[in-house]
Amino acid sequence: MILRRLTIILLLTTLADSATNLDTNISQDGTVLLSSNIQPVHYDVHLKTYLPGFAWEADTRNLTFEGEVVITADVIEATDRIILHVDSLNVFDADVKTNDPNINITKWEVTPQWQSLTLHLSQVMEPQEGIAFLLKFRGKLRDDGDFSGFYLTRSYKSNGDEVLNAVTQFDPNTTRSLIPCFDEPGFKTTWQLALEYPVGSVGLTNGIEMKTVEINGEWATTQYHITEKMSPDQLAVFVGNVQYKEAFVNQGVRIRIFADPENLEKVDFALNVSYTTIKGFEEKFGINYQMQNLDFLAVRDFKVGATKTRGLIVHRSSPPKVKKMHSIMTPLMPKYPDLNDSPLEKFLESLTTRTLNSKIARFAFLWTRQAGLPTVIVSKTGSDKIEIKQEIVTKSCLHPDGCFPRWDIPIWYHDADSSNTKLTWLLYNLKSIQLNSSIPLIINADSNGLYKVLYTDELYEEIGEQLKKFSKIYSPSTKYRLLTDASEQVWKRNKNASSFLPMIEALIDDDNEHVRRAAKKLLAFASRIATIQLEPENPVVQGYEDLLVKYFSSTPSFANFSGSATFLDVFGSEFDTQEILISILIDKNFDQMLERLVYWQKTETDPKILEIIGKLLDDLKPSNNLIFKIGPAEKQEEWRLPTKVFPIDYNLELTTYLPGYGYKEDEKTLKFHGAVDIKAHVVEATDRIVLNADSLEIQDILIDTVVDPIYSLISFISIFKKNVTITRWQLSSKLQFLTIYLSKTIEPKSTINFTILYEGKIREDLKGYYLTRTSDNSKTLNAVTQFESTAARFMVPCFDEPEFKATWKVKLIHPDGTVALSNGIEMESGPTGDTGFTYTEFARTVKMSSYLLAVFVGDVQYKETVTDRGVRIRVYADPQKIDMVDYALNVSRVTVEGFEKQFGIEYPMEKIDFVAVEDFAFGAMENWGLIIHASSYILGKSKNVLSTVIHELAHQWFGNLVTMKFWDNLWLNEGFASYMTPYGYTFIDPEADRDFSQTSDQEYGLNGESEPSTSITKYVRKDDGDITNTGLIYSKGSSFIRMIEHIMGADNFNKAIRYYLNNHQYQNVVAYDLYEAFERFMPNGTVGPNGKPFNLVEFAKCWTHQSGYPTIQVQSIDNSSIQLTQHRRLYKNVTTFKEEDVCGHKWDVPIWYQVPGSDTVDLAWLGRNDENLVLNVTGPVVINANSNGYYRVLYSNQFYELLSTEFQERGKTQFLSDSSKIRLLNDIMNFIGEIDAKSILPIVETLANDDNLKIRQRAEKTLRKLKNQTGHSFDTDMTKPLFEKCSLNESFDECSSKIETVIMDEFCRKVRSDPSQENVTRYLLNWLNVEERLEYQSYFLKALSCADSGTLDRLLLAEYRELRKRVNFYMGMERNKVKMPAKQSREFLMFEHDV
């Protein structure tokens, strides 16, 4: 801020000095303020946009635009120059026309720092003269994530392909970046635009289009109607791929809603609303809407909710979502939520003016901007009085800027005992309205309004009785809507089933067929609720039963479900009732129904049927499943937080009394003090707030405000705050709950602000907020956090489960001389009033789970880099180790750029810090923006550093952006982070073999399961609240994901992943959400077991909910066929399986196989219910080709012999991928003792000569094991000839080519036992010095750790000084390993393994 102001002063000084008669001022932001001697009147603009992806072939002009503008202006005061605004444009031609032909432009100049363009005229223009001047210019479409000016916005086709569109968003003073103009709001002019755009795209601007000309089939030019007078920032331009639907209001106002083609179906709702209600407004106010057209445009990347540009209203849409509610403009969560400055609220404020147009705009805005429909709640307030209010639905959208769920609602109702319809308004800012009536009123008469109505039980009964008597006076639409709304309410709300009976009785025999069906539907739903709510003998239940028998005597039986029965066979063609019947059936057999529906979805072709099936499947999802909602409540563990209150934002101030720095130590030393303000939403009525806290001393809790639901989103209206106090609070150490009891019950949808003051002790057990040594063990200490899974509650009272995402604003107060870090970028820092303390404030985070919060205070330094997009990356380490961070720094920059590209989602915060700490329970922790590493996992250059850094960065998307709902699905985080790590290798080294790296993970998992383990969806809660999962969530999770990749193909898989991340960002997911994304991109015709359509949910069940894996046994039947069977093998020393068994220890196994010599890998299925799989192949075949599958293969001896012959004949030829070879070796290794050694020997020996070091190594190990077990003699001590044959100045590769095999373990033995230690040690140091490949370096280092330390030190000092730091660090790390906790389930374990 200070810097900026200085610049302005300097500029002003320069101006004054130059003493020209420049009629210019400099505005606050340093740009030119125009003089008033020229007044623009009109702009004629021709603008051509070179947008790729359409008819023209992109060339050097791609992603640019060029234009001509003719500006007509009046001269107000005499002048010899014209100054106007321009920014980032190349003005390449200028011309002027006046009445005096002698006047021309002598020169023009652009002054970038003032954003000005000065045209010098050959002579002075006098007042009253008219002038027109022409400018030609070029510019670039912006793509810097700022969503400002004329910029690129992206939409996605259903196949995931990206489509580029260009749209404007003119913040004040940015129109000048599109067109040179007088860019101040005071200069209002008319505008006439012609847009030239690629054929295939659509051009839109403020005026209605007049005519379009097409040239060469490549470019089209549309001329638009002249606008009314407006300021430059009201200009809007769009070019891109959209379609529209339109409607005309009586008087001819055209309304169009544009959206990308994929979302076009969703615009009907907005269109209807705009239409119905502009009409309504015209009638109500008796004035017609003034403009010819009103276009709404839904754009995905848009920084505010909507603009009010005239005639063309641009909205932010969402990525396509599976939403049942039809609305186009589901808001996308903003990336930088700023709670204090909601653009939405500001916009609403600006709309609340008194003109008709703005009322319509407000109305249209409210209806089109938000997802969902309003629900109108009707209740009785007296014998002939009802109250009508709107329900504010916030549960699915907790962010205050994310949604604004209120509407201006036209309330249509029938007048008492006549069929006249009346209209009144429930405006968005009214709490409620009252209506008087002697009869029960039915709201939303004739179904005019697009909203739901919910009555009280009492009113439903009264309406039912009214309908029994006077059914005829209500229109069929009225009755239909009443019943349909009721059907939904009866499901979703806890309504009393008996209250619907009169209504059903009154209408089930109605004259109108649609009404009859709606009544039947309500009957089906209400009767189910009745059986749940009431005793079987209850007369209401009986009443429903009677009606059911009468109206549903033809309920289909389950027998019809099987075999080839089609949807129509089972349910007939009455589409309305099918839904009802199915919902009754779902109740009785969920699994069977689900399976059948999935089958039909794949096989049916009738779009109508597919729509019904789609809707039903949507309902069956766990999250929406009615059965789950209505059936007996899921047993909730007592230590889980209630879901009545959800946090929105935390404001944390934390003071850390860390000794060893500037302040004077006292009794507060080694403690921390906290004050946290929490803003939360009340979702269900409650008289208490329950959150997590443990080992903290709560000093005080204050309620700041409780705001009524209707006003809850307008935080500044504090007069509506309620008088609520805290009666007491209680800490439960068993449940780790802090329960705050309130003086009264808070209504749902209220907002509550409260503050907790507390104190805690910095821990020493590597959990929560704890002490860590600095690396030289000096007196100074650092404090750092490790919260996953449940230790945030040790530092700050919070809603400490992943589902409770919120933003965090953190301020740290820390001893002078320490560095303080948190998730957000540092904003402000300075001394506090307290001597010896500094404060540092950090930017508010994005919405995230509490386990990702992080804090560090201590003595560190950093090195820094910046990604190409400007994300700042720093690695912090102890000052004496700061030179060892370079490798991690480089890896992280490349990886962030790589992942951004791969996922199509930018890293959403300004910075990523890594911190190396000495005492850390895991390898690293992915806290959003502040990643903490054990120092050996980030310092220096090693495979561990590489893989850990990439893994943690992958979590920034998988885990941080999209988070599991609870810890049972932690495998989604870890499986994906592990799966993505080898992609990271390819960013660093494009040659890296991703598949081969992934087989290493796979083998680790398979080995891990040779002992009893649990499924990857199980978790255990420890006494201190920590939740642990099996370590297999990494390797098995990753291997499972990889199988899906190979089933659906890499392209489809990547599209699904992008969709999944986009669709669930800032939200929580269950595994089903992932499957839904995969299903969406699963190629048509993907087949699963038994030739049936592939069912991913079924496939996943056995792999994720069962422990263990199948072993596939292979044997020949005859010359042209082989037989495969699956078995689960028992663990070592275990005789029976004890753990869960959801699929009878069987799996649906995708069998990938390849005939040696062939390039293709084929896929067949061995289903979990199949006895065997017969493959018709001649000759040997390799099962589990490319090691795609998470299983082992055991061939018969005879078959191994066949393979051996094949291997011997082919020798080293590359007939199998490296992944296939390593799989074969790993499996052989695992089955040694069961296989006849002779039958496998040729295979192993051939592979011991492979080009790939890891394969050679593995083959050597296998040979050694064979030797041990069979007494067979093989010379495996291959290092001896190596050292004899090589000379000291040869590289490792040169040496190793002279011998047959190399095993690194042998090096170690050799180094230890060799009498001339020095020579061997020197070989290794020589190689280390020149070796580029990381894994080779690791081997040499490992071997060096076996060397005599005296010899090694001497050589390092005398001849290899440049290697000293690296070698010593590695040795230190080796020693440190012992100090690490022996067994951990998190990031620690996974990096310790290798093939």
Ligand SMILES: [Zn+2]
């Ligand atoms: Zn991880």
